[in-house]
Amino acid sequence: MKKPTMRAVLGSVSSFLLFFLTVGFIVSCCMMLFVTILADTLGITITSHNIATAAKVTFWNVILITFLFKIADYIRRKIMVERPTKLITEATERIMSGDFSVRIKPMQSSGMEGFNQIAVAINQMAEELGSVETLRTDFIANVSHEMKTPLAVMQNYGTLLQAPDLSEEKRMEYAKGITDGSRRMADMLTNILKLNRLENQQIYPEISEFDLGEQLCRCLLQYEAVWEKKNIEIETELAEDVRVKADAELLDHVWSNLFSNAFKFTPPGGTVRVSLTATEHHATVKVCDTGCGMTAEVGAHIFEKFYQGDASHSVQGNGLGLALVKRVIDIMHGEIGVESTVGKGSTFTVKIGRC
Ligand code: ADP
DSSP states (O other), X not given: OOOOOHHHHHHHHHHHHHHHHHHXXXXXXXXXXXXXXXXXXXXXXXXXXXXXXXXXXXXXXXXXXXXXXXXXXXXXXXXXXXXXXXXXXXXXXXXXXXXXXXOOOOOOSTTOHHHHHHHHHHHHHHHHHHHHHHHHHHHHHHHHHXXXXXXXXXXXXXXXXXXXXXXXXXXXXXXXXXXXXXXXXXXXXXXXXXXXXXXXXXXXXXXEEEEHHHHHXXXXXXXXXXXXXXXXXXXXXXXXXOEEEEOHHHHHHHHHHHXXXXXXXXXXXXXXXXXXXXXXXXXXXXXXXXXXXXXXXXXXXXXXXTXXXXXXXXXXXXXXXXXXHHHHHHHTTOEEEEEEETTTEEEEEEXXXXX
16 A cells, blocks of 8 residues: 555645634534523623633634544544455455456455445456456367367378378378368367357347258258268158247257267167157257267266267367357257267257247
8 A cells, every 4th residue: 555645644634624623613603602692591791701711622622522533533444444445456456467366355344335245246256257267278278189189190191191102092091181180170160260259249140930840851961971871760750830030040050060969979770860849939859869878977068168078989079069059059048958878879959939
């Protein structure tokens, strides 16, 4: 805290004098009035000597009382104003310098309710900023980690490609390795950008009315090559004429991610089932697979960014798909949930409003 300057001291003295003069004047007037009325009532004659003595006593009384009041006010201000102000200033200075661990202890004494409210707000702000900072550093660590793997693979293939006398088959294999690695990185960056735009509310849903069943069929057909290659059976049970008012492009991301996961985690010969039901106000889509399933522990984290519960499929994704899905569903004020049994399969259920 800064030391009081000469100017501040002069200011305090002049305010004390002003206070004293005002109080002194008012008290003297009151006294004069009171004494005159009293003298008239009792029929006493007041001499100038009496007045001089009374004036002196009043004067020193006023000096003493104003002095005591000033001291009491000074102590009150030190405890009730300056101490909390110092605590708040120090805390905000620490937050400004990047220390988000700071917390202000609430004061127990009465009359500090206002200060305690500010302290609670500052503590919440520090907590929020701390978690944003943790998310930011985690995000950077995750992105760097996710980029390192394909980059290392591409570097290896690049070195191998430099070898002389490579057979055509090897050359094609190494070139494919580089193309796959760069595609993985491009996919991840596309997802990061999409997620970033969704999180920063830079995407405003473009609402149109369309047939949800048709959209699901169109999206599912994009995976025809995958399900045929893995010999996966497809079952669909889609209610007819379920029209919804929503952003078709955003919903496309949701179905694509759920279908691609279902096909990715279902072994050859398995089944993927898609159903659509509707009430007057809501449409419910279920994507059910007979894949590897997941534990409750994994299920609790799948909507987090970069989370990958199944390491054996980690090269085929980057853990951003379901984070994107969740964000889209949140924007649409919908609901998403998963039921899963390890070794048996998973069912993702999405519920959205129809208008
Ligand atoms: P990724 O691109 O790695 O698949 P996602 O965000 O789409 O990332 O999924 C996160 C994790 O959720 C996956 O790594 C996997 O553990 C789990 N998961 C998602 N869908 C399924 C599913 N149909 N069956 C089993 N596990 C799944």
